[in-house]
Amino acid sequence: MKKLSARRRHPLAALVVLLLALTATGGLYAALAPAPKAQADDSNQSLQINEGKKLFSVGCASCHGMSGQGSSDGPSLVGVGSAAVDFQVGTGRMPAQQPGAQVPKHKVIYTQGEINQLAAFIASLGPGPAAPTKDQYSPSGADIGRGGELFRTNCSQCHNFIGKGGALTEGKSAPTLKGVDPKHIYEAMLTGPQNMPSFPDSTMPQENKADIIAYLNEVDSANSDNPGGFTLGAIGPVSEGLFAWVFGLGTLLGVAVWIAARTTKAKKS
Structure with missing residues (x-):
């Protein structure tokens, strides 16, 4: 005890204690402080949002409001997520050229970088479906047969059995x-644009969406060079029966x- 007391009274004891405290503090800070990469990512995200807000104020705010709250000319964008922005702007449907029963696909006027900035700003307004990664929408390794079953059950009533599309009511289609990008097909299923119902992951898991994309890719490539001649819209017995009645019966x-x-x-x- 006497030796310990003598060491405490040593002139360098306070300096040693201070050095130990500083070392411990530095170690804790290094362990608990945010990583530089995370800080850089946060800074880049803030930059994306700010640039997206500038683009939004010029090209979108006249219909959707300065804060995306919506107006009589456009719906609210709060909570639609980055996936909806990537689909609508990435397919040229937005900005809309004119109001109507349905906004058709047009030439894309923004670069992908600008679309990402717009998506970052809209995503900051409220939580919503995020734009998918390539691993999510890639058809590689997907089940084409199951994709066909899912498509015929959930999508063929409007899009035709092989995705040719078709007319709907009240001027819609x-x-x-x-030829649609797999990413945009995935985003359409995820967000349900315009007249289409949405299929979130809780309703249709990611792998099922990839199966549908794989099926569409297969029928797209299979019908690019149809060995049977005219496809008659690929509607099936309806168009084939009409052809038989009109031309067959007419010939008779x-x-x-x-x-x-x-x-x-x-x-x-």
Whole structure:
């Protein structure tokens, strides 16, 4: 005890204690402080949001409001998520050229970088579906057969059995899915744009969405060079039956009229 007391009274004891305290503090800070990469990511995200807000105020705020709250000319964008922005702007549907029953696909006027900035700003307004990663929408390794079953059950009523599209009511239509980017197909299922119902992951898991994309890719490539001739819209027995009735029955009627005319002429002779 006497030796310990003597060490405490040593002139360098306070310095040693201070050094130990500083070392412990530095170690705790290094262990608990945010990583530089995380700080850089936060800074980049803030920059994306700020740039997206500038783009939004110029190209979108006139319809959707300066804060995305919506107006009589456009719906609220709070909570739609980055996936909806990437789909609508990435397919050229937004900014809309004019109001109507349905906004059609047009030429894309923003770069992908600008679309990402707009999506970051809209995502900051409220939680919503995030834009998918390539691993999510890639059809690699997906089940094409199961994708066909899912598509025929959930999508073919509007988009046709092989995604050719079709007319709906009140001037609306289901667009063709031929040549559509897999990412945009995934985002459409996730967000349900315009007249389409949404299929969130709780309703349709990610792997099922990838299966549908794989099926559409397969039928798209299979019908690019149809060995059977005209596809007649690939509607199936409806168009084929109509063709048979119009041309088949028309041919039979023509032959019957020709025979009757020949018979009448022979009797007169």
